[in-house]
Amino acid sequence: MSNAAAFASEAQALLGPRGFTCDPELLEPWLTDWRGRFTGKALGLASPASTEQVSQFVKLCAKHNVPVVPQGGNSGMVGGATPDKAGNSVLLSLRRMNQVRQFDVSGKQIIVDAGLVLQTLHEIVEAEHLRFPLTLGGKGSATIGGLISTNAGGTQVLRHGTMRAQVVGIEAVLADGQIFDALTALKKDNRGFDLKQLLIGSEGTLGIVTGATLKLAPAMADRVVAWVGLKSIHAARELLVKLETHLFDELEGFEVMPAHCLSSVLQHLPDARNPLEGDHAWHALLELAVSGNSAQSVRDQLEALLAEELEAQSIADAVIAANEKQAEDFWLLRDSVAPAEKEIGPAVQHDISVPVAKMPDFIETAGPALEARFPGTKSVSFGHLGDGNVHFHVLAPPGAVPGEWEDGEGKLISAMVYDLTSEWGGSISAEHGIGQMKIGELARLNDPVSLQLMRSVKLALDPQGILNPGKLVAV
Numbered sequence: 001m002s003n004a005a006a007f008a009s010e011a012q013a014l015l016g017p018r019g020f021t022c023d024p025e026l027l028e029p030w031l032t033d034w035r036g037r038f039t040g041k042a043l044g045l046a047s048p049a050s051t052e053q054v055s056q057f058v059k060l061c062a063k064h065n066v067p068v069v070p071q072g073g074n075s076g077m078v079g080g081a082t083p084d085k086a087g088n089s090v091l092l093s094l095r096r097m098n099q100v101r102q103f104d105v106s107g108k109q110i111i112v113d114a115g116l117v118l119q120t121l122h123e124i125v126e127a128e129h130l131r132f133p134l135t136l137g138g139k140g141s142a143t144i145g146g147l148i149s150t151n152a153g154g155t156q157v158l159r160h161g162t163m164r165a166q167v168v169g170i171e172a173v174l175a176d177g178q179i180f181d182a183l184t185a186l187k188k189d190n191r192g193f194d195l196k197q198l199l200i201g202s203e204g205t206l207g208i209v210t211g212a213t214l215k216l217a218p219a220m221a222d223r224v225v226a227w228v229g230l231k232s233i234h235a236a237r238e239l240l241v242k243l244e245t246h247l248f249d250e251l252e253g254f255e256v257m258p259a260h261c262l263s264s265v266l267q268h269l270p271d272a273r274n275p276l277e278g279d280h281a282w283h284a285l286l287e288l289a290v291s292g293n294s295a296q297s298v299r300d301q302l303e304a305l306l307a308e309e310l311e312a313q314s315i316a317d318a319v320i321a322a323n324e325k326q327a328e329d330f331w332l333l334r335d336s337v338a339p340a341e342k343e344i345g346p347a348v349q350h351d352i353s354v355p356v357a358k359m360p361d362f363i364e365t366a367g368p369a370l371e372a373r374f375p376g377t378k379s380v381s382f383g384h385l386g387d388g389n390v391h392f393h394v395l396a397p398p399g400a401v402p403g404e405w406e407d408g409e410g411k412l413i414s415a416m417v418y419d420l421t422s423e424w425g426g427s428i429s430a431e432h433g434i435g436q437m438k439i440g441e442l443a444r445l446n447d448p449v450s451l452q453l454m455r456s457v458k459l460a461l462d463p464q465g466i467l468n469p470g471k472l473v474a475v
């Protein structure tokens with residue numbers, strides 16, 4: 001019996017027919033990332049039902065030297081959950097581990113299996129008038145394990161932080177199968193390194209996250225959502241600074257998009273309408289969260305602030321959503337930018353950050369520089385201005401051949417975007433992670449000391465190199 005056949009037969013004996021399969025038809029949907037940019041091969045798919053089974057399975061993988069590729073909802077953007085083409089690795093899914101283990105409503109904490117889907121978590125906690133204050137477009141498939149492993153962000157980071165700020169306890173299976181149990185949440189704990197933070201954002205390269213204790217917030221009593229037309233990205237930043245000064249405690253989200261994105265969205269959603277009359281170079285969508293019964297006062301404060309800004313001609317136009325339906329319609333426009341841009345044709349996407357105050361200058365400098373160097377391309381930046389993080393997309397010239405263009409000129413464009421981002425003191429990955437997509441660029445551009453530290457940590461925790469090899473950190 002070959003090594004692979006011996007491994008498969010032991011895996012089947014350990015996990016049972018529901019827990020392990022090598023059936024090519026069942027494996028097929030797991031082998032390509034959702035954007036269709038990466039495809040690999042795997043010798044099997046494991047779906048253990050408990051942390052103990054994950055531990056036993058990883059021990060088996062270590063014994064046979066079989067690489068393990070964890071996959072959650074496969075909504076990641078950088079090919080982190082897709083195996084390589086060698087076909088000697090095994091996919092590990094926690095889809096059968098999707099339960100709530102403990103729910104402390106008064107203490108506002110919940111312990112969940114890592115296979116739980118984000119949207120389901122939202123629904124469970126909302127039923128108890130609480131909320132998990134992190135959301136993103138892929139919430140219907142993204143799992144807690146995937147969100148932790150990518151340190152996901154989303155549209156509420158401005159107020160609540162990334163996944164790092166939501167996780168207060170973690171359980172993970174390490175490369176040798178040991179279970180690291182740090183689920184108990186302690187407000188103060190100074191027993192050395194914060195090992196849970198090491199696992200957060202490690203993209204499955206240091207351990208398999210099997211469970212987490214998450215912090216919850218009180219449900220929003222109400223929200224005030226507004227759409228603002230602006231003449232420049234600088235004007236958007238100035239509005240953000242004003243909001244942070246006067247409505248700091250309420251400001252929950254601040255997203256921007258240029259006119260180009262809004263018109264793509266309006267073409268993509270035939271029933272949607274522009275919230276404002278007239279044309280504006282930039283648009284901002286802002287959300288204020290209201291607690292208790294202060295909705296009218298928050299709305300009045302925002303109305304007064306926007307009226308002042310209009311008077312001073314710092315903003316061009318603004319509308320506050322009259323009701324929840326209109327608020328949802330505004331957010332739908334924002335959430336539809338990525339699919340609408342995708343419909344236009346090939347593009348290369350970069351989720352970058354620079355220091356928040358520098359972002360308007362960066363957009364105004366980097367966009368034209370790229371368009372000049374690569375004639376016919378169009379740069380569009382949209383997203384989380386409040387976090388100094390935009391999705392910096394460069395659209396292909398008309399007539400570019402999909403696939404071919406991304407692999408040719410697209411790669412040169414990405415290298416230039418990352419060079420510029422690094423020159424401006426920024427990050428080549430603000431929230432999507434490194435995966436296999438950016439592993440070369442990280443090695444090229446990151447500080448050598450940071451890279452060496454990451455390699456040392458990887459070698460210490462996974463000396464055999466079986467956890468998600470070829471992703472994030474090159475050893």
Ligand SMILES: Cc1cc2nc3c(=O)[nH]c(=O)nc-3n(C[C@H](O)[C@H](O)[C@H](O)COP(=O)(O)OP(=O)(O)OC[C@H]3O[C@@H](n4cnc5c(N)ncnc54)[C@H](O)[C@@H]3O)c2cc1C
Pocket residue numbers: 069070071072073074075076077079080081094114135136137138139141142143144145146147148149150151152153154155203204205207208209210338431432435468471
């Ligand atoms: C429409 C849309 C909008 C999005 N918007 C945002 C956004 O605003 N902000 C943002 O940050 N992301 C966004 N994303 C990206 C994506 O949703 C996040 O990266 C998410 O965290 C991935 O979760 P997942 O369960 O799908 O993980 P996967 O894609 O399956 O995996 C992601 C990585 O985590 C590893 N992994 C998965 N599960 C585990 C586990 N249990 N233990 C260890 N490693 C594991 C994988 O190996 C891989 O490296 C968006 C995606 C979509 C489709």
